[in-house]
Amino acid sequence: MKTIRNIFRTVIALATPFLLLNCHRGDDGASPGSYLSAAPPARSPLDNWILENYVKPYNIDVAYRWAESLTDQSRFLYPPILDSVQPALDIVTKLWIEPYSSMDPYLVKRVAPRQLVLVGGRNVNPSGTITLGLAEGGKRISLFEIDLLTKNNRGNITRFIHTIQHEYVHILNQTKPFDEKNYSQITPSGYTGQWYNEEDAGSRKEGFITAYARSNEREDFAEMASTMLDMSRNEWNKFLRDLGNPGAALIKQKEQLVVDYYKSQYNLDFYKLQEQVNQALVKLLKK
Secondary structure, three states, rough: OOHHHHHHHHHHHHHHHHHHHHHOOOOOOOOOOOOOOOOOOOHHHHHHHHHHHHHHHOOEEOOOOOOHOOOOOOOOOOOOOHHHHHHHHHHEEEEEEEEHHHOOOOOOHHHOOEEEEEOOOOOEEOOOOOOOOEEEEOOEEEOHHHHOOOOOHHHHHHHHHHHHHHHHHHHHHHEEEHEEEEEEEOOOOOOOOOHHHOOOHHHHHHHOOOHHHOOOOOHHHHHHHHHHHOOOOHHHHHHHHHHHOOHHHHHHHHHHHHHHHHHHHHHHOHHHHHHHHHHHHHHHHOO
């Protein structure tokens, strides 16, 4: 026993100088003679803009520089060019954050992704479909095609903002679930894992707002809410009239569950939110 105790003491005695040496660091946190710097990089004007417009008011970080841990390494993805970042974030602010905040100034502060990841190009799947955005555990939203966004093209802007509206609905649902059981009973036989073989036009006649909505009930709900937010109330009603029954009648049932959910769970008037987004879009296109 004494021998073991003596060996233990010897090991501690030998290790102590190395521990003390390893603890010695320069002012910047690096070992003496190191060429690496632990000091944080200097903030750029863009970083300062993000700090003032996203981090401080909403506690949302924005990652636009390349970081291997934030993207799928099996895809050909790359960071956006710097000139694309602020215009894209300005659209996100005008068409997502501000409309929700105008109705509840604390909602986005309470319920939102804590990080937006911006990617320059397309995220193409093996099936040939394109992923426009990802919501990861309600904590992060990745937005693709930042470099392809044009600020004066309604279709282009709508396609882009539809992505974050869709992903934000998922985050709202993760925080407060919707009535998935009743929702799924409206068009129970139309859901399919092969949704990408379907067309939007045919899917709408069967009560699905898009072909992607056919993938499952949760995606259906998010597609319903985000598609409604793509249009004004008048545009939406005209769309349903032009579609006709039975598709329009089924979609109207889903619409009511979306509207009821926003009111009961978040005390938001969905139709008012719809108009807020549309007015912001019209104003943005005039710039």
